[in-house]
Amino acid sequence: MEQAASEASGPLRDAILYLVQSGGKRLRPALTIAAGKSYPVDEEKLIYLATAVELLHTATLVHDDVIDGALLRRGNPTLNARWNVGATVLAGDYIFAKAAVYSTLTDHPAVVRLFAHTLSIICNGELVQMFKYYDLDQTKEEYYDRIYAKTASLFSASTELGAMLAGAPEEERLAWREFGYYLGMAFQIVDDVLDFIGDERVLGKPVGSDLRQGTITLPIFYYLERGGDPLVITRVFNERDEEAKGEALKEAIEAVRTSGAVRDALDEAGEFVQKALAILTRVPHTPYREALQQITTYVVERTH
Amino acid sequence: MEQAASEASGPLRDAILYLVQSGGKRLRPALTIAAGKSYPVDEEKLIYLATAVELLHTATLVHDDVIDGALLRRGNPTLNARWNVGATVLAGDYIFAKAAVYSTLTDHPAVVRLFAHTLSIICNGELVQMFKYYDLDQTKEEYYDRIYAKTASLFSASTELGAMLAGAPEEERLAWREFGYYLGMAFQIVDDVLDFIGDERVLGKPVGSDLRQGTITLPIFYYLERGGDPLVITRVFNERDEEAKGEALKEAIEAVRTSGAVRDALDEAGEFVQKALAILTRVPHTPYREALQQITTYVVERTH
Numbered sequence: 001m002e003q004a005a006s007e008a009s010g011p012l013r014d015a016i017l018y019l020v021q022s023g024g025k026r027l028r029p030a031l032t033i034a035a036g037k038s039y040p041v042d043e044e045k046l047i048y049l050a051t052a053v054e055l056l057h058t059a060t061l062v063h064d065d066v067i068d069g070a071l072l073r074r075g076n077p078t079l080n081a082r083w084n085v086g087a088t089v090l091a092g093d094y095i096f097a098k099a100a101v102y103s104t105l106t107d108h109p110a111v112v113r114l115f116a117h118t119l120s121i122i123c124n125g126e127l128v129q130m131f132k133y134y135d136l137d138q139t140k141e142e143y144y145d146r147i148y149a150k151t152a153s154l155f156s157a158s159t160e161l162g163a164m165l166a167g168a169p170e171e172e173r174l175a176w177r178e179f180g181y182y183l184g185m186a187f188q189i190v191d192d193v194l195d196f197i198g199d200e201r202v203l204g205k206p207v208g209s210d211l212r213q214g215t216i217t218l219p220i221f222y223y224l225e226r227g228g229d230p231l232v233i234t235r236v237f238n239e240r241d242e243e244a245k246g247e248a249l250k251e252a253i254e255a256v257r258t259s260g261a262v263r264d265a266l267d268e269a270g271e272f273v274q275k276a277l278a279i280l281t282r283v284p285h286t287p288y289r290e291a292l293q294q295i296t297t298y299v300v301e302r303t304h
Numbered sequence: 305m306e307q308a309a310s311e312a313s314g315p316l317r318d319a320i321l322y323l324v325q326s327g328g329k330r331l332r333p334a335l336t337i338a339a340g341k342s343y344p345v346d347e348e349k350l351i352y353l354a355t356a357v358e359l360l361h362t363a364t365l366v367h368d369d370v371i372d373g374a375l376l377r378r379g380n381p382t383l384n385a386r387w388n389v390g391a392t393v394l395a396g397d398y399i400f401a402k403a404a405v406y407s408t409l410t411d412h413p414a415v416v417r418l419f420a421h422t423l424s425i426i427c428n429g430e431l432v433q434m435f436k437y438y439d440l441d442q443t444k445e446e447y448y449d450r451i452y453a454k455t456a457s458l459f460s461a462s463t464e465l466g467a468m469l470a471g472a473p474e475e476e477r478l479a480w481r482e483f484g485y486y487l488g489m490a491f492q493i494v495d496d497v498l499d500f501i502g503d504e505r506v507l508g509k510p511v512g513s514d515l516r517q518g519t520i521t522l523p524i525f526y527y528l529e530r531g532g533d534p535l536v537i538t539r540v541f542n543e544r545d546e547e548a549k550g551e552a553l554k555e556a557i558e559a560v561r562t563s564g565a566v567r568d569a570l571d572e573a574g575e576f577v578q579k580a581l582a583i584l585t586r587v588p589h590t591p592y593r594e595a596l597q598q599i600t601t602y603v604v605e606r607t608h
Contacts, residue, residue: 012431063397067390086371089393090431093367093400097424100404104417112416113408120401127316127394 015079015091019058022076028158029054030295031183034288035162035176042165045106049165052102052115053158059095060122062088067130068213076204111165118157125149133214134237136230140221147188148181155184163283175282179292182276187299189269192217194302196256208249211236218268222261229255269300319383319395323362326380332462333358334599335487338592339466339480346469349410353469356406356419357462359399364426366396371434372517380508415469422461429453437518438541440534444525451492452485459488467587479586483596486580491603493573496521498606500560512553515540522572526565533559573604 029050036046065078066088079088096119103115129146132138159180163173194203195210196219210217214237224230232248232255239245256262276296280289333354340350369382370392383392400423407419433450436442463484467477498507499514500523514521518541528534536552536559543549560566580600584593 011435012428063393066393085389087431087434089367089370089396090427090434092393093396094424094427094431096397096400097420097427100420101417101424104413104420107413109408109411109413109416112413113405116401116404116408120398120405123394123398123401124316127391127398130391130394131315 011087012091012094015083015087016095019062019079019091019095024054024058026054027187027295028057028154031155031158031180031292032162034292035159035168035180035283036166038163038284038286038288039166039168041162041167045108046162046165048102048105049111049161052099052105053154053161055095055099055102056115056119057154059092059099060126062092062095064126066092067126068209106165108165111161114157114161114164118153121149121153125153129215132216135214136216136220136224136233138216140218143216143218143221144185147185147192151188151191152181152184155187156180159183168283172283175279179276179279179283182272182279183296183299186269186272186276186296189218189265189272190300190302193219193262193265193269196253197262208253211252212245212249218265219256219261222264223256223259226259226261226264228259228261266300273297273300315391316395316398319387319391320399323366323383323395323399328358328362330358331491331599332361332458335459335462335484335596336466338596339463339472339484339587340470342467342588342590342592343470343472345466345471349412350466350469352406352409353415353465356403356409357458357465359403359406360419360423360426361458363396363399363403364430366392366399368430370396371430372513410469412469415465418461418465418468422457425453425457429457433519436520439518440520440524440528440537442520444522447520447522447525448489451489451496455492455495456485456488459491460484463487472587476587479583483580483583483587486576486583487600487603490573490576490580490600493522493569493576494604494606497523497566497569497573500557501566512557515556516549516553522569523560523565526568527560527563530563530565530568532563532565570604577601577604 032050032053033046036049037043062079066085079091083091099119100112100116103112106112125146125148128142129150132142132146156177157180160173160177163176168176192210195208195217198207200207206212211220211233220233223233232252235248236245236252239248273296277293280293280296283289336354336357337350340353341347366383370389383395387395403423404416404420407416410416429450429452432446433454436446436450460481461484464477464481467480472480496514499512499521502511504511510516515524515537524537527537536556539552540549540556543552577600581597584597584600587593
């Protein structure tokens, strides 16, 4: 990934290195590599593809942080906190472009097409999310659509792309896609739960960030289903005074935490994990598949 | 291009239709089509490619307007003026993604690769431009690099891509690239001149926008070369009071206009046009080539 910075101008190069070096789990490229290496595959092209996947993810994070005005990610200041909005937008665009360039190095039109299509799903999904801020009337279906677009679409593409590049049989390629989908759904639900129960030092960002910005996630649906008071949530949205908003946020987090909603959401993530593990039996039995089983189990146990 | 909106969610669909319907010269896709149709070519794929080129251009404009905080473009409110920054950034991302998807419909890996590479040049160039705001010490070479990245790279890609898709012989493909390059350089210089001498009603945006935001363009280089007072320019940058800044801007525009710098810059654009026309003799003699000759001449005569 450091290579992606090499052609860029000075400040942009520094920014990309900063982003690439500030960590992350590298889960998505790991998925691509595991799926690809389950077959005989051109390893160089597989690395290009995995790089493209991680850069695409990085670019969406850069723009997310602009959009949310987030100042911390993974415990480090966001690019946004160091640069102005314009420069950050352009840095994200540049990383998108580099991601696309890496995807084309596979010389595989269907791979490039799925890659670009996935980007369009992600962007559309983020926009839908934005128009649903502060909206307690949305359905759980809308939540699933949103986390599919935001997260599961790229997980699903990460595995399918690896298999596609390696020329996996049609049926297995579809199994890879489905596996990535279920894993991504579980991953995002856990992410949404961690926003309520995570440790800020481990998370690297403030707890309650989603709720503060008006994003309705699965624990809130379950909180309301269990008869929780909606006013506890809407107070967070409606308070203008920063201190009062902070207090309302603490109370809302506590209310959701103690309502059993967190357990409900984690159970549901667990169901997605079970589905993901079941589908893995349909792909070749290799050490990569075993590694993926471990990653899948890790997803619901992780603390950041 | 309306098709690009069809899969998008409600507000995004409206935004894309608004952008696509608010006009523009469609010069870049015309270049792609003219270059492609100079040979026997798959017309459907050529249309996809031309669509990709125009969408790429549209996406960069959307992000430019976020970055500049511009409220008017082509006489209409920018998306930026109607939506918040976040939504506008995402709309631009979505249009980038759709552009990439259309490019992949050509099923031509080298085409897709050049397309993605061009996007990375444009973004890098915009960032360089941003870091050169208010900097009167930059060289004219830096200006040329910037307008190449910002404009000529996409013009050049527009023609080369059309020829590449059509399987033009190597030498002709390079001639198309060069033609697009010279045309794009001329086009951008004229754009920069129009920022000094254009009619606001015809331009669809305020005169002096570049100078106001600190972008140093060719007329300013010539103004300084002709012994113009740099303080007239820096006053625009340094004034904090909006009214005083407006006055300084008017004076600076007047000073540049009357210095002969506009003539110098237009002469230089004319030289690029001559080079472009000379190169056209190296591509097949068809009605498309004749149309391109007219377009090339139009570029220096246009008023918006």
